[in-house]
Amino acid sequence: MLVYLQLFFSFFKIGLFGFGGGYAIISLIQHETTQYGWMTPSELTDIIAISQMTPGPIGINSATYVGYTVSGNVFGALVATFAIMLPSFIIMLFICRFFAERRNNKYLNDALKGIRPVVIGLIGAAALVLMNKENFVDYRSIILFSVVFIASFKLKIHPIFLISLAGLAGFIIY
Amino acid sequence: MFHQRNTSEFFNNQPVDSLKKQRKKARHQPTGSGVTPPTAQSKIQNKYMKIYRDLFTSFFRIGLFTFGGGYAMIPLIEAEVVDKKNWIKKPEFIDMLALAQSAPGVMAINTSIFVGHRLRGLKGAIVASLGSALPSFVIILLIAMFFINFKDNPAVERIFKGIRPAVVALIAAPLWRMGKSAKITWKTILFPIGTAVLIWQFGLSPIIFVAAGILTGIGWGAWKNIRKMNKPPTC
Numbered sequence: 001m002l003v004y005l006q007l008f009f010s011f012f013k014i015g016l017f018g019f020g021g022g023y024a025i026i027s028l029i030q031h032e033t034t035q036y037g038w039m040t041p042s043e044l045t046d047i048i049a050i051s052q053m054t055p056g057p058i059g060i061n062s063a064t065y066v067g068y069t070v071s072g073n074v075f076g077a078l079v080a081t082f083a084i085m086l087p088s089f090i091i092m093l094f095i096c097r098f099f100a101e102r103r104n105n106k107y108l109n110d111a112l113k114g115i116r117p118v119v120i121g122l123i124g125a126a127a128l129v130l131m132n133k134e135n136f137v138d139y140r141s142i143i144l145f146s147v148v149f150i151a152s153f154k155l156k157i158h159p160i161f162l163i164s165l166a167g168l169a170g171f172i173i174y
Numbered sequence: 175m176f177h178q179r180n181t182s183e184f185f186n187n188q189p190v191d192s193l194k195k196q197r198k199k200a201r202h203q204p205t206g207s208g209v210t211p212p213t214a215q216s217k218i219q220n221k222y223m224k225i226y227r228d229l230f231t232s233f234f235r236i237g238l239f240t241f242g243g244g245y246a247m248i249p250l251i252e253a254e255v256v257d258k259k260n261w262i263k264k265p266e267f268i269d270m271l272a273l274a275q276s277a278p279g280v281m282a283i284n285t286s287i288f289v290g291h292r293l294r295g296l297k298g299a300i301v302a303s304l305g306s307a308l309p310s311f312v313i314i315l316l317i318a319m320f321f322i323n324f325k326d327n328p329a330v331e332r333i334f335k336g337i338r339p340a341v342v343a344l345i346a347a348p349l350w351r352m353g354k355s356a357k358i359t360w361k362t363i364l365f366p367i368g369t370a371v372l373i374w375q376f377g378l379s380p381i382i383f384v385a386a387g388i389l390t391g392i393g394w395g396a397w398k399n400i401r402k403m404n405k406p407p408t409c
Contacts, residue, residue, distance in 0.1 A: 013381065015278065015279045015280070016278055016279070017278055017380070017381045017384045017385075018278050018279055018280070019276075019278045019384055021275070021281050022281075023345050023348070025280075026345065027373060027380045028380045028381070031373070031377070031379055031380055034377075042338060045337075045338045045341050045342065046334055046337075046338070048341050048345070049334070049337045049338070049340075049341045050314070050317060050321075051314075052241070052341070052344070053241070054241070054310065054313050054314065054317070055237060055238050055239060055240055055241050055309055055310055055313065056237055056240070056282075056307075056309060056310020056311075056313065056314070057247075057280045057281070057282050057283070057310065059279070059280040059283075060280055060283070060307050060310045060311065060314075061310050061314045064310065064311050064314040064315055064318070065314050065317070065318045068314075068315060068318040068319070069318055069322070074315065077311070077314075077315055077318070081307060081311055084279070084280065085279070085280070085283050085303060085307060087278065087279055088277070088278075088279035088280065088283050088284050088287055088303070089287060089299065089300075089303070091277050091278065091279065092274075092277065092284055092287040092288060092291065092299070093287075093291065093296065093299070095273055095277065096288070096291055096292075106395065107392055107395070108276075109395075110391045110392045110394065110395030110396075111387075111388045111391045111392050112276050112391065113391045113394075113395070114386075114387040114388055114389070114390045114391020114392065114394065115384060115387040115388060115391065116356040116387075117356060117358060117362060117365040117366045117369075117387065118365070118366070118369055118383045118384055118386070118387035119352075119356075120349060120352050120353055120356060120358065120366040120369075121365065121366035121367070121368070121369025121370045121373070121383060122369065122370075122373070122380050122383070122384075123345060123348075123349055123352070124346075124349055124366060124367070124369070124370030125369065125370040125371075125373035125374050125380070126345055127342055127345045127346040127349070128370055128371075128374040129373070129374055130338075130341070130342045130345065131342055134338075135338040135339055135341075135342060136338075136339055136342075137335060141335070141338070141339040142339070144336060144339045144340055144343075145339040145340070145342060145343045146343075148339070148340040148343035148344065148347075149343035149346060149347055152343060152344055152347035152348075153347040153348075153350065159344050160241055162340055162344065163337055163340055163341065163344070165340075166336045166337050166339070166340030167333040167334070167336050167337045168333075168336070169336045170332050170333050170334065170335045170336015170337060171329065171332045171333050171336065173336070174332040174335050174336065
């Protein structure tokens with residue numbers, strides 16, 4: 001029973017403070033899941049990879065995955081997924097009621113301006129946390145990292161294609 | 175006349191089954207001019223239910239066919255909601271998107287809640303968001319159930335050894351562009367770097383930084399406002 005409560009509150013928090021979309025949510029998920037020992041960083045990396053290759057947002061995917069693996073049943077997955085969606089409901093309905101007419105609310109805009117640099121910091125933290133010994137086993141990992149980084153940053157090649165290539169490369173070189 | 179019979183039967187708690195039969199009959203009857211169709215009431219009900227079904231299937235399709243989440247979903251949602259179904263006009267959709275992006279939580283869910291709420295209130299929001307979450311829920315559940323068996327397979331392990339550094343690269347790659355579009359300068363770059371290092375090295379909760387960002391933003395706005403008010407008039 002305690003596990004379900006922990007799952008609910010963890011993913012409720014992630015939904016409530018998860019500003020800035022997919023990658024920024026990763027550092028929140030990482031913080032919550034390592035706190036309870038639910039996932040290792042390399043497991044989280046695997047889930048991000050799976051999220052990129054399958055349809056659907058990273059937040060929902062990781063909630064479902066963690067909910068299932070932690071509790072061992074579908075109900076846990078339901079609890080976690082419901083919990084990450086619930087704050088969206090509350091906030092969206094609140095915005096619809098009160099802010100729809102005043103779209104250029106000053107406080108809202110100021111708050112968003114303050115969050116923007118934080119979101120970049122959160123994504124940076126996610127990248128730094130995942131740059132660990134489990135994910136980077138040897139020099140070949142560093143080469144793969146550099147190639148994919150340049151291919152994505154400079155050449156803007158699609159992530160799914162890059163992940164597939166990296167998987168193939170891993171299968172061949174290891 | 176038909177209409178009268180229909181309503182009276184409706185109030186007499188008629189079983190659902192006979193309603194269906196009536197509808198079948200009605201389909202075979204020619205709709206003459208000046209005669210109200212017998213299934214007027216149920217037709218309205220059908221139309222009402224159809225929007226829920228449409229909302230669900232539209233967002234189910236969106237959830238099923240968008241890979242990579244978030245931003246990849248926008249064009250598909252727009253095509254479905256604005257162009258195909260005409261549920262929302264384009265300018266309103268763009269406003270909606272801006273709000274859904276700036277609100278916390280999963281963006282695709284936020285957008286589906288908005289569209290559903292716009293069409294049918296809370297019920298519509300629930301139906302639309304369930305539709306968009308269901309495909310990834312089912313797919314990930316299946317993967318979670320079977321991935322555990324495959325995890326220690328040497329071939330799978332080799333593939334994931336290659337994938338892991340690639341994923342980290344994909345997370346790090348958009349940082350520069352994001353920093354530019356957020357108008358981060360060499361002076362303000364300390365804030366994101368400080369945030370990243372504190373979370374990474376000291377395991378501080380990201381929530382603290384989000385809350386601090388909100389407060390700083392509002393405080394800074396208020397401070398600028400006060401300065402503006404205290405300025406002597408220029409003319």
